[in-house]
Amino acid sequence: MRSVPRVGPLAASPTTAPVLDVDGLLDDPETRIIVCCGSGGVGKTTTSASLALRAAERGRKVVVLTIDPARRLAQSMGIDQLDNTPRPVQDVSGGSLDAMMLDMKRTFDEVVLAQASPEKAKQILENPFYIALSSSFAGTQEYMAMEKLGQLHREGGYDLIVVDTPPSRSALDFLDAPDRLSSFLDGRFIRLMLAPARGPAKLMTAGFGIITSALTKILGGQVLTDMQAFVAALDTVFGGFRQRAQQTYALLQAHGTAFLVVAAPEPDALREAAYFVERLSGDRMPLAGLIVNRATTEPPGELSAAGALAAVERLRAADDDGPTAGLLRLHADRARLVEREQQLRDRFSAAHPRVPTAVVPALAGDVHDLDGLREVGRLLAGA
Amino acid sequence: MSSDWPHVQLHVVTGKGGTGKSTVAAALALGLASHGKNVLLCEVEGRQGIARMFDVDPLPYAETRVATGLALGEVRPGSVYALHIDAESALLEYLAMYYKLGRAGKALDRFGVVEFATTIAPGVRDVLLTGKVFEAVQRNSRNKGARQYDAVVLDAPPTGRITQFLNVSDQVAGLAKVGPIKHQADTMMTLFRSPRTAVHLVTLLEEMPVQETADGIADLRHARLPVGGIVVNLVRPQDLDPGELAAARSGELDRAAIAKDLDRAGVAVADDLVDGLLTEAAEHAERRALEDAQRRVVAGLDVPSYELPRLVGGVDLGRLYELAELLKEQGLA
Numbered sequence: 268m269r270s271v272p273r274v275g276p277l278a279a280s281p282t283t284a285p286v287l288d289v290d291g292l293l294d295d296p297e298t299r300i301i302v303c304c305g306s307g308g309v310g311k312t313t314t315s316a317s318l319a320l321r322a323a324e325r326g327r328k329v330v331v332l333t334i335d336p337a338r339r340l341a342q343s344m345g346i347d348q349l350d351n352t353p354r355p356v357q358d359v360s361g362g363s364l365d366a367m368m369l370d371m372k373r374t375f376d377e378v379v380l381a382q383a384s385p386e387k388a389k390q391i392l393e394n395p396f397y398i399a400l401s402s403s404f405a406g407t408q409e410y411m412a413m414e415k416l417g418q419l420h421r422e423g424g425y426d427l428i429v430v431d432t433p434p435s436r437s438a439l440d441f442l443d444a445p446d447r448l449s450s451f452l453d454g455r456f457i458r459l460m461l462a463p464a465r466g467p468a469k470l471m472t473a474g475f476g477i478i479t480s481a482l483t484k485i486l487g488g489q490v491l492t493d494m495q496a497f498v499a500a501l502d503t504v505f506g507g508f509r510q511r512a513q514q515t516y517a518l519l520q521a522h523g524t525a526f527l528v529v530a531a532p533e534p535d536a537l538r539e540a541a542y543f544v545e546r547l548s549g550d551r552m553p554l555a556g557l558i559v560n561r562a563t564t565e566p567p568g569e570l571s572a573a574g575a576l577a578a579v580e581r582l583r584a585a586d587d588d589g590p591t592a593g594l595l596r597l598h599a600d601r602a603r604l605v606e607r608e609q610q611l612r613d614r615f616s617a618a619h620p621r622v623p624t625a626v627v628p629a630l631a632g633d634v635h636d637l638d639g640l641r642e643v644g645r646l647l648a649g650a
Numbered sequence: 651m652s653s654d655w656p657h658v659q660l661h662v663v664t665g666k667g668g669t670g671k672s673t674v675a676a677a678l679a680l681g682l683a684s685h686g687k688n689v690l691l692c693e694v695e696g697r698q699g700i701a702r703m704f705d706v707d708p709l710p711y712a713e714t715r716v717a718t719g720l721a722l723g724e725v726r727p728g729s730v731y732a733l734h735i736d737a738e739s740a741l742l743e744y745l746a747m748y749y750k751l752g753r754a755g756k757a758l759d760r761f762g763v764v765e766f767a768t769t770i771a772p773g774v775r776d777v778l779l780t781g782k783v784f785e786a787v788q789r790n791s792r793n794k795g796a797r798q799y800d801a802v803v804l805d806a807p808p809t810g811r812i813t814q815f816l817n818v819s820d821q822v823a824g825l826a827k828v829g830p831i832k833h834q835a836d837t838m839m840t841l842f843r844s845p846r847t848a849v850h851l852v853t854l855l856e857e858m859p860v861q862e863t864a865d866g867i868a869d870l871r872h873a874r875l876p877v878g879g880i881v882v883n884l885v886r887p888q889d890l891d892p893g894e895l896a897a898a899r900s901g902e903l904d905r906a907a908i909a910k911d912l913d914r915a916g917v918a919v920a921d922d923l924v925d926g927l928l929t930e931a932a933e934h935a936e937r938r939a940l941e942d943a944q945r946r947v948v949a950g951l952d953v954p955s956y957e958l959p960r961l962v963g964g965v966d967l968g969r970l971y972e973l974a975e976l977l978k979e980q981g982l983a
Contacts, residue, residue, distance in 0.1 A: 307667020307808060308859075335810070337858050399821075477757050484749065490829070531668065534964060535699075567926030570917060578915035590903060591911035593889040594927045597934050600887055603962045631936050633857040 284616035287556035287623035289648040293322040297523055304432045304439065305529035306539035310560040312336050313634050313643060314529050315431040320637065321644030322427050323364035330365040331429040332415055339635035341368060358637060374411040375401040382507035387500060396497035408433045417515040442550050525555035532562050532608035537615050544619050556623035559612060563604040564628045572602035654954055654981040655878065658848045660787045661803045664812040665852030666859045670883045672699045673965050674852045675805035680974035681983025683719020683728040687800030690786050691732045694779040695807060700732045705967055709734035713797060720974040737768040740778040747792045777818050777835065784838045809851060809866040813873050816842050848878030855882060855941035864951055879982055880953050884960040886938060895938055898931035956980045
C-alpha cells in the first residue's frame with residue numbers, strides 16, 4: 268500500500284501496440300476476405316496488391332480487387348484494361364493470383380440486369396438519372412466495390428479475396444447501404460414520387476400539390492417526369508438491392524473476414540485511421556489490425572537530434588565548410604522525424620491499445636512491379 | 651514580389667490525398683490577405699480541417715473570421731474568413747434565396763426531398779457546393795448585407811475528381827436540359843472558365859502524385875478550366891550541395907575527414923555513427939535524385955511552380971504563416 272498518494276501523471280513507459288502477424292493472417296485458411304481501408308495517399312492500393320501477392324506466393328489462390336491503381340502498377344499486373352473480370356497475374360510462384368480493376372458502371376448495370384426483367388432493365392439503363400447515378404463517384408463506388416466482393420465470394424473459386432477500398436471517409440459508406448436503402452425505399456419522398464404512377468388519390472395529401480409545384484418550378488417538368496420514371500423503375504428492383512446489401516454486410520461481419528486499416532505516420536492519416544477503427548468496431552466488423560506505411564527508419568548511432576545540431580553550431584563557429592555539417596543536419600532531421608512519428612503512433616495506441624500494428628519502413632522509390640510488391644510484402648510481414 | 655495571379659478572384663486548390671492541399675489552401679489565404687484584402691477560405695468535404703489548422707471551434711455554415719492575414723512591410727493585412735459548406739445548408743439557403751418557397755420549402759425538407767437531393771441524386775451535391783462558392787465570389791443582390799471578398803480560396807476535392815467537381819454544366823446536363831438549374835449552372839461555368847479563376851494543383855516530388863497532377867492538368871484543359879500553378883509540397887531539406895550528393899551516392903565521401911570534423915565538433919566518434927551518417931547521406935542522395943527527376947517532369951508541364959519545404963514538426967498556425975510568406979515570396983499569393 269502506498270502511503271502517500273501519487274500526484275500528477277505516472278511516468279509510465281509508452282504503450283506499445285501488439286505486433287500484427289501478417290503471415291499468420293495470410294496463411295490462415297480461415298481468412299477468406301481481407302478489406303483494406305484508409306484515407307487517400309497512404310499506399311492502400313500498393314498494400315492490397317502486396318498482401319495478395321504474398322498470400323499467393325505462400326500457396327493460396329488469391330484474387331485482388333483494386334479500385335484505381337497507378338497506371339504502371341496496373342500494367343505490371345496485367346490489369347490496365349478495365350473489363351471487370353479477374354485476370355491471372357503472370358510470374359507468380361506457389362499459389363495463384365488474379366487481379367481486377369473495378370468498373371463501377373458495369374457492376375451497377377449487371378446488378379440491374381440481374382434484378383429486373385429485360386424490358387424494365389432497359390428502361391432503367393436508359394434513364395438519365397440512372398446514367399448519372401451509376402457513373403458519378405460519390406457513394407456509388409463504395410457500394411459497387413462491396414457488390415463485386417459479394418459476387419466474387421458467391422461464385423467461389425478463390426480461397427482469399429483482397430479488396431482495396433476507395434480513398435475517402437465514405438469508403439465505409441457501404442456499411443450503411445442496407446439502412447440507407449431501406450430508409451430510402453420506405454421514405455415519404457419515394458411514395459410521393461410514385462404517387463402519380465400508382466394513381467389513387469388517397470396519397471394526394473395537402474403536401475403533395477405544394478411539393479410537385481415547387482419541384483416543377485425548380486427543376487422544370489421534364490426533370491420531374493424523368494425522376495418519377497427512374498424511381499418507379501428502380502422501385503421494382505430495390506428489394507433485390509436491399510437483400511444483397513444485407514447479405515454483403517453479414518459476410519463482412521462473419522468469421523473469415525479481416526479488415527486492415529492502412530495509414531501513414533501523419534496526424535491526418537492517423538486521425539482517419541482512428542475513425543475507421545471506431546466505426547468498424549461500432550459495426551462489430553472484424554478488425555485485424557493497423558498498417559502504418561512509409562515510416563521513417565531510425566538512424567543508427569547514439570547521436571540525438573539536439574546533439575547533432577549542437578555539433579553543427581560548433582562546426583559553423585569554426586568556419587568549417589565540408590559536408591559534415593550537412594550530414595549532421597540530415598541526421599538531426601531524421602531523428603526528429605522518427606521521434607515525432609513514434610509520438611503519433613503512441614498517441615494512437617494509447618487510445619486503441621488492442622489494435623495489432625505493422626509498421627512498414629518507407630521505400631526510396633515508387634512501387635510499380637512485382638518485385639517491388641514482393642519487397643513491400645516482405646516488409647509488411649516484418650520478414 | 652508581386653503576385654503572379656493579380657486578377658484571380660477564385661483560387662481553387664486541389665491535390666492528391668496526402669499531399670497537403672488543405673495546408674496549402676490555408677497558407678495561400680493568409681498570403682493573399684497580406685495585400686490588405688479580405689479573403690474567404692472555403693472547405694467542402696466535411697472534415698473541419700480549417701478549424702483544426704486555425705485552432706478555432708468547428709465552423710458553422712456561416713462566414714467566420716479565423717485569422718489576420720500575413721503581416722509584411724507597411725500594408726495592414728486583411729482578414730481571413732472561413733466557411734464550411736455542406737450541401738444540405740446550401741440547398742436550403744438556395745431555395746430560400748431564389749424561390750421564397752415559404753411553406754413549400756419546409757415541406758420539401760419534411761418529405762425527404764432535401765435528403766434525396768443531397769445524398770442520392772447524383773451530381774446535385776457538387777452543384778450545391780460549387781454554387782455556394784460561386785455565390786461567395788460573385789455576391790448576389792438577394793444575399794443582403796453579405797461581406798464582399800477580394801479573393802476566395804477553395805480547399806477543393808482531390809485531383810482525381812476536380813474537373814468533374816467544377817464542370818457543373820456537365821453534371822446537370824444529364825438531368826436538366828433547360829430551366830432555371832441549367833441556366834444557373836451555365837452562369838457558374840462562365841466564372842469557373844474565366845481568367846478570374848485559377849485551379850492550383852498540390853503535389854509531392856514522387857512519381858504517382860506528379861503523374862496524377864499531369865493527368866489532372868490535361869483533364870482541366872480539356873474541360874477548358876483555367877490551370878493555375880503547381881505547388882510542390884513537402885520538399886526535402888537541401889543540406890548537401892550537388893557535389894556532395896554525387897559523392898554520397900557513389901560512396902566517395904571522405905570518411906576520415908568526416909570523423910575528424912566530428913571529433914573537432916565534440917561528438918564522440920564511434921564507427922557505427924560515421925557509417926550511419928554515410929548511409930543516411932546515401933539514402934538521402936538517392937531520394938534527392940528521384941525528386942530531381944520528378945522536378946524535371948513538373949517543369950515540363952509548362953505551368954508556374956512553387957515549392958514548400960517539409961516541416962519536421964508538423965504544421966501549426968505559426969508554421970502556416972511561414973508557408974504563407976514563402977508562397978508570397980514566390981508569387982503565388
